[in-house]
Amino acid sequence: MINIIFPDGNAKEFENNVTGFDIASSISISLAKIALAIEVDGELKDLNIPITKDAKIRIITPKDPEGLEIIRHDAAHIMAEAVKELYPDVQVTIGPAIENGFYYDFARNEPFTPDDLLIIEAKMREISKRDEKIVREEWDRDEAVAFFKKINEHYKAELIEAIPAGQVISLYRQGEFIDLCRGPHAPSTSKIKAFKLMKLAGAYWRGDSKNQMLQRIYGTAWADEKQLQDYLTMIEEAEKRDHRKIGKELNLFHLQEEAPGMVFWHEQGWTLYRIIEDYIRGKLQKNNYIEVKTPVLVDRSLWEKSGHWEKFREHIFTSESEEKVMALKPMNCPCHVQIFNYGLKSYRDLPLRMAEFGSCHRNESSGSLHGLLRVRGFVQDDAHIFCSEDMITSETVAFCKLLKEVYHDFGFDDFQVKFSDRPDVRAGTDETWDKAENSLKEAVIAAGHEFVLNKGEGAFYGPKLEFVLKDAIGRDWQLGTLQVDFILPERLDASYIGSDGHKHRPVMLHRAIIGTFERFIGVLIEQHAGKFPLWLSPSQFVVLTITSDGDEYAASVCKALSDVGMRGTLDISSEKVNYKIRKYSLLKVPVILVVGKQEMQDNSVSVRRLGSDEQVVISLEQLLKDLHTEAKVPC
Known part of the structure; x- marks a missing residue:
């Protein structure tokens, strides 16, 4: 017998090799009908996988975030099956679940058309009605490579060849279609009913422009038809609110090929920009920030000392002069440390809140640029708070209060806080990260905010809070951040004289409220559909x-x-x-x-x-x- 512990703490004994479906059925037939997968000791598994030892479990249904992701992943597989049935010569490559939906990349000589999407979607509905069982199979790697080469799926074979020899490969079969996948998946295709194919796009194999261009089909999938229709309605409304369209209609700004990712602000748009800047500046003054201005072009050596050159090099624009490599600053923090380091600082000077409307540049890929929302040249409402460790909580509380006031004034009262902890690639020791993460968690709790974990998404020098707004039509926008940094002051030799007469390292809090002016104005345009409140309107x-x-x-x-x-x-x-x-x-x-x-x-x-x-x-x-x-x- 094995002991199964449920999320509410209750436990029940089952025979060895009980499956998730058996457990769901023991609770209720209705639960078994909607169950998609099972979480066993924190790991998601297929419902039919035997459980052979005591475990904590959770039945995953369409109501769970994990369930919705499974639905979208299954929809990608169903789309790939539909495409293979309709166009047998197509090769399927990679098809993950993404936010609000899924996609699959296909290799095909003839381009897909919007009419093809309707045909593929109809075939997907047919596959869903077939109620094909989705079954996991484990193969030897070399056997799997040979199989996919034999059926002319060379992209799949290449993916599998990259897996270490001797490793077991998991494949999922539904009907005549078989695909490489880690899983888990729902028990059958009939679980996937509320979906729609949305658009076509191009994508390079493995994201490398040197590789072949593939055809990407995007779709959306939801737990039920109501959620799908609500999403499609939101998309329709979002198209009406598109900041690029409204920006053109209101003569606010434009972008052009000669300066990709750089904004040309027109009179009305620049008026809006200055209204926001003046408002933020007033808030900074009332909250005892000093405002500074630092150079846009800075020698490579500073970025090497800070660690940005190593971790961020591909995003840094450079220029050479007199045999020196200069970098267009991608962020302001190392420059602010230089101002802090200029002259002797005392503990009486702390906290020192240093703000800048800093002009920054990042070499984003051309394919990722999107109106004002993703640009290469931008200005941040950036600030860095130099403080002692015992000030982290009070400064976080004060910052959260200020941020909430600003968001309210711009019409945003609904936001979520995410806690992003240490990434895989990072600077500093685990001990330093433990201290930084614990300090930030205690601070955000003291500020009265609940948070969700955004695992592994911290900056390379410290954990951060991300403030995610919800707009008028329910979309999420990540704008504000607060980061606790013990590492950069050490790297750049920042110090102050403590009350004991000795040198101490300050803690550096990196913080932004609106993030970048460009992105924030794009969000504001879409939030208000161009109908700004009177105080914000460029022409009142x-x-x-x-x-x-x-x-x-x-x-x-x-x-x-x-x-x-x-x-x-x-x-x-x-x-x-x-x-x-x-x-x-x-x-x-x-x-x-x-x-x-x-x-x-x-x-x-x-x-x-x-x-x-x-x-x-x-x-x-x-x-x-x-x-x-x-x-x-x-x-």
């Missing part, structure tokens, strides 16, 4: 005339609003007023003011708000008071 009002008789009065209204700090324009063109109203509505100007003879006589204005057909007449005096109050920048 426009004054329109009905006839030329009102030109002089309209100009005086425009001046009065400008005098109280409002941003806006005057349109006294000869176009019909309804045309003008439509024009500025499309430009998403929040307040449209119309003046004619009656308004001129009454010293009033007709007010139309963006998105409303209602027009309200109020006195100019009242308008000035109302808009000045409404447009006030949050404190």
Whole structure:
């Protein structure tokens, strides 16, 4: 007999070699019907794998995150099976589950078309209805290589040949289709019902541009049809909110091939940028930060000392001058240490909160660039807090409070905190990492935030918190970060004189709230669909005339609003007023003011708000008071 412990702590005895399906069936028939896999002592396994010793288990269903990942992985296999049935000469390569869906890369001489996706999706539904059993098989490596070469799947053979000799290979078979995979998978294809193929793309074999270009088919898969339809609705709404499309319509910015990943800010976009910068600067001043400015081009030697050259070299742009290699800074932290090191620092100077709107550059691959959301040249709302170890908690609490205020002012009240611990490639000893991770965990708990573990995703010099916002249509955006760093101060010889008269190393807290201005503005555009709140809108009002008789009065209204700090324009063109109203509505100007003879006589204005057909007449005096109050920048 073996003892099985359930998540609630209860235990039950079973005969040896009990399977996950047996355990699920012993709980309820309904659970057995929806079960996808089983977690045994923290490891996911197929439902039909025998359990031969005492274990802690958890039945995985579509409601679990792991279950949803299994559904998406199964959908990838079903898509590959469908493609092979429809186009036998295609070679299948790699097909993982990804966020919100899955993809598979195929080698095929003839390009797939959007019409092909409809045909493949129909075949996938047929395979799902077949209820084909998904069965794990273990093969000898060389036997598996020979098999895949024989059936003309040379990409699969290459993948298997890279596995060490003598290692057992796991393959999964469903119907006539067999694929290399570690698993686990659901018991049968019938478990996968709510899916849709989304788009086509190109992808190099193994991500290397020197290799053959493959065809990638993306799909999405969900636990049920409602979740699928909710996601498709969200995607449709996201397309309407695409910051690249709205940015063009509102004349905010553009990008072009001559400067890939670099933004050309237009007048309205740069106005928005400066509003955000001024707001953040005000917050920094109120929270006792000093603002600095450091060079963009810095000698390679500093990046070697900091460790960035070794860990980050492929992302660093370089330039040579007088036989020296200079690096365009990819981040600001080593430069901030240079300012800290300039002159003697005392424990009385701590905490020293050093901020910079730092211009940075990173050599991101051209294929990863995406509007404002992924660029090569960017500016961070960056800051580094130099403090002693006993200040980590209080500084984290203060930072989290500031971050929450900023997010609220921009319309984000829903965010999640992720704790990213040590990556495989890192600097420093395990002892240092233990200290840093424990300090940060204690600090975030003290700040009152729950967190989820983001395993292995810390920076190479320390663990970090990642702050993930949820926008108006439910999408997640990772923006803010806080990192605890014991390593960089050591590498760059930062020190302060303690109360004991001896030198001590400061702790360095790397932190950002909005992250980069470019990405944050992209998120803001999509959050508000271009309809910014009045305080953020680059152009807050426009004054329109009905006839030329009102030109002089309209100009005086425009001046009065400008005098109280409002941003806006005057349109006294000869176009019909309804045309003008439509024009500025499309430009998403929040307040449209119309003046004619009656308004001129009454010293009033007709007010139309963006998105409303209602027009309200109020006195100019009242308008000035109302808009000045409404447009006030949050404190």
